[in-house]
Amino acid sequence: MDFTLSKEHKELQAKAKAFTEEVLFPYEMECEENDGITPETHAIINQKVMDWGFNATNHSKEHGGQGMTLFEQMLVSEQLGMATGAIWDAVPQPSYPMKFGTQEQIEEYLIPSCQCKRRDAYAITEADAGSDPSQCLTRADKCDGGYKINGEKWFVTVGDVADFILVHAHVDGDPEKATVFFVDKNLPGVAVKRTPQYTHHFAFKHPEFTFTDVVVDESKILGKIGDGFDLTKDWFVEARLGIAARCVGGATRVLNVANEFAAGRIMFGHPIRDFQAIEFMIADMAMDIMAAKSLLYRVCWEISGDMDRKQKHARASAVKLFCSEMVGRVADKGVQILGGRGYMRENPVERLWRDTRVDRIWEGTSEIQRVVISGQIKKRGLDIYTGW
Ligand SMILES: Cc1cc2nc3c(=O)[nH]c(=O)nc-3n(C[C@H](O)[C@H](O)[C@H](O)COP(=O)(O)OP(=O)(O)OC[C@H]3O[C@@H](n4cnc5c(N)ncnc54)[C@H](O)[C@@H]3O)c2cc1C
Structure with missing residues (x-):
């Protein structure tokens, strides 16, 4: 090895x-x-x-x-x-x-x-369809000239700068016919309903969109009618591993800043890293990052080779879950080590603490990752996670 x-x-x-x-x-x-x-x-x-x-x-x-x-x-x-x-x-x-x-x-x-000349957003989630997207009410019905889309989408990341949206809609309102459509944002009937504020200050927005009698022709269907969920599943592997990788990066930056601060900050005549309470936090952060990074690298290396699609999905869930929860633990300790400075928005540790909270929510919440993992254990046995 x-x-x-x-x-x-x-x-x-x-x-x-x-x-x-x-x-x-x-x-x-x-x-x-x-x-x-x-x-x-x-x-x-x-x-x-x-x-x-x-x-x-x-x-x-x-x-x-x-x-x-x-x-x-x-x-x-x-x-x-x-x-x-x-x-x-x-x-x-x-x-x-x-x-x-x-x-x-x-x-x-x-x-x-x-080539950075156009930008997509991907819209699945709705007010009543989050973890369970089969509840989507956005529908597409056959009409003269193609399909007419009606519905509302929430949390459309980069929806402000995207010029087209991949919209997950159910043809005839039937979840068995879940389908992804390319929808140009400038089409009549596409509108931003609201742009809520979030915990993080993100480079772009996550607006809510309404689609009212938006007509697209058949050539705008991605794949076939009914492919909607399969297309999304394929994407989950890449998206979840991407989140996991960013969590490892964010946690590493937090640790670097905290470690340096602990060496230079003098309290009671000593650098605070000399206090075991602080030193142990740094030790736990380093160990957590080491574990997350080892898992991430191993799984990304495996998946880059030949691997069954379901196995990829199963592994990506575990990596996303572990890394997103890890960065939460690490960022929280980082804030603590920095004391009041850790609570100032001008400090990257504070910003990463806020920024990474969403990683336990989007692309499948931590609970949904656990649903995937436990389902895989039931179907395939523990080896898929613990075998080597
Ligand atoms: C900043 C941000 C950006 C986003 N960007 C996008 C985007 O670009 N496109 C898009 O389509 N979506 C996007 N989302 C939506 C995101 O994917 C959903 O918020 C997420 O899937 C959870 O759905 P929900 O918010 O409706 O929560 P719900 O599904 O209502 O869940 C509420 C709670 O119930 C728990 N829960 C639900 N089902 C189960 C279960 N079976 N077992 C145990 N617990 C369960 C959840 O884990 C959660 O704790 C974004 C969200 C945020 C916050």
């Missing part, structure tokens, strides 16, 4: 670190103070994303992306996750299912998205 990173992997890791620190960090306070980044900043970052070659790490070169393996994508995401305010989301990773589009869809939507 050899767990050493190759020279190429180390170079990629170092490049992603340099990109995050040089390109993303300078905009963190702008994002914090203005609750998002300006269109000008977004354009500058997009240009740099292209210059540095971090656009669409998750899509093939043929489709205008970087064609990275999942392991390589994870190495990049881990570094990006150190940036606060989710500025990592200005480094677009177009939704994975788009690669299953027709040639026309690939040319119209995927290739320009990979």
Whole structure:
């Protein structure tokens, strides 16, 4: 067994670190103070994303992306996750299912998205359909000219800057016919209902959208009618591992800051790291990150090879669950070590503490990951998690 990173992997890791620190960090306070980044900043970052070659790490070169393996994508995401305010989301990773589009869809939507010229948002969640998306009420009904979409979507991340939305709707209101449609945001009937405020100050917004008699022709269906849930499941693996990688990156930054602070902060005549209460917190943080990172690297490496789709899904749930809960523990200790400074928004530890809370909610809550894991244990036995 050899767990050493190759020279190429180390170079990629170092490049992603340099990109995050040089390109993303300078905009963190702008994002914090203005609750998002300006269109000008977004354009500058997009240009740099292209210059540095971090656009669409998750899509093939043929489709205008970087064609990275999942392991390589994870190495990049881990570094990006150190940036606060989710500025990592200005480094677009177009939704994975788009690669299953027709040639026309690939040319119209995927290739320009990979080149930072267009931007997608993915809308599944609704007021009464969260963890259980089969409850979606957004429907698509056959009409002259294609399908008419009606419904409402919540929490549409990057909905403010996206120019098209992948909308999960049920044809004829039937969940068996769950289908994803490409919906251009400028079509008549697409409207922003509300843009709520959230705990974090995110580079972009998460608006709620209404779709009122929005007509799209059949060529806007991604895959086939009824493919909706399968397309989403495929995406979960990549999205969940991406979250896990960013959690490891965020936790690492918190630990670096806390460790340095503990060495320099003098109380009662000693650096606070000399107090066992502080030193033990640092030890627990380091151990937690080590465990999360080992799990993440192992699973991303395995999945980059040949693996059954269900196994991938099962493993990705465990990694997402562990890493998102880990960053919560680490960030909380980071705030504690920094004392009052840890509670100031100008401090990246405070921002990461807020930013990473959502990682236990989106792309499947911690409870839903446990539902997946326990279901897999029941069906396939413990070996899927504990066997080696
Ligand atoms: C900032 C942000 C951005 C988001 N971006 C997007 C986006 O771009 N696109 C999109 O479609 N969605 C997005 N979401 C939605 C997100 O995926 C959902 O919030 C999430 O899936 C949970 O759904 P819910 O909020 O309706 O909670 P609910 O499903 O109502 O859950 C409420 C509670 O019940 C628990 N629960 C539910 N079912 C079970 C069960 N079977 N067993 C045990 N406990 C259970 C949950 O874990 C949770 O604790 C975003 C959410 C946030 C907060």
